[in-house]
Amino acid sequence: MTGRDSSGIAGGPAGHVPVLIDEVLDALRPEAGQVIIDGTFGAGGYTRAILARGARVIAIDRDPTAIAGGQALAAEASGRLMLAEGRFSEMDSIARDAGYEAVDGVVLDIGVSSMQLDTAERGFSFMRDGPLDMRMGRDGATAADVVNTTEPKELTRIIGILGEERKAGLVSRAIVRAREEKPLSRTAELASLVERAIGRRPTDPIHPATRTFQALRIYVNAELDELAHALAAAERILKVGGRLAVVTFHSLEDRIAKLFLADRSRERAGGSRHAPEAVVPPATFTLVAKGVRAPGAAEVAANPRARSAKLRAAIRTAAPARPLDPATLGVPTLAMNGARA
Secondary structure, X not given: OOOOOOOOOOOOOOOOOOOOHHHXXXXXXXXXXXXXXXXXXXXXXXXXXXXXXXXXXXXXEOOHHHHHHOHHHHHHOOOOEEEEEOOHHHHHHHHHHOOOOOEEEEEEEOOOOHHHHHOHHHOOOOOOOOEOXXXXXXXXXXXXXXHXXXXXXXXXXXXXXXXXXXXXXXXXXXXXXXXXXXXXXXXXXXXXXXXXXXXXXXXXXXXXXXHHHHHHXXXXXXXXXXXXXXXXXXXXXXXXXXXXXXXXXXXXXXXXXXXXXXXXXXXXXXXXXXXXXOOOOOOOEEEOOOOOEOOOHHHHHHOHHHOOOEEEEEEXXXXXXXXXXXXXXXXXXXXXXXXXX
16 A cells, blocks of 8 residues: 655655555665665555665566556656566566665565555456456456356355455355356446345445455455565565565465564474474574554554554574475465466
8 A cells, every 4th residue: 555645755646645654664774775675666655765765676566557657756766766567476586687686675565556446447446336357467367257257166265265255155156147147347246246145234344345356356466375475585585684574454464474474583393292392494584573563543544544554574684595385374275366477
């Protein structure tokens, strides 16, 4: 969730507020001469704040619209900002291709950006009718492809696991019935269908389609798999003493970040009188603090989208990077539509 009015330190288009900006800067501690990777450039909020501290930034985004929108900031930065269209799971390759064998910091702001949510044509939000797209990049299958072609049982799993929707079976059956008459193609159409399928009470805190839309977006973009590989890429590219800051917005994302950092910072495996203590590899990170940092009441009041944000941060040690097994981080075993090539 990036951006702030360009008159402020964070910069970016008006109405797009970078979440936990002060906490992220405190975690990264950017300064002149350093190189920081912003793996989720978006509207450039974090990047502009990091540039203001004197550091160089390698800004990555899958969305070509975000990269195009960052050209003015790149010109303003006078050579201190490199924009790269690509996946943040490949940040180590992107940095090395740019001539950097290691960097001083990495920041990841996970999930859909405010710009994408607010643009009806991108199809991310049921609040604005648009084509059922949801792709962060412009390649691969769309959300319409998923709802119109996925086998019913798998569709139920996608909505149930990635959307944490308890009524996933009802939703998938309604989708299958509807697509037998005609393909689903619009966000408002799908939102209305989901609302009819599971009902809506005046006391419900969120729209009934919220979880289904979350599930489809995560599936289309293989977001959880990407996050797991991005954390491993950050481990590979950060220098000793380099800092990692990860901002998440829902429990699936946060669980992956939490498990990764818990595993990589663990120094003892524990044991019992019945079994010797297992040997663990040297820790690749030390935690900046236990637990998470969350937005204060003032930030949530000013930017309601910040209410679910959580920040986790860690510092790279000298231990060698380890192989990654996404399953150990809770990445679900789905045939991810937008999976890494």
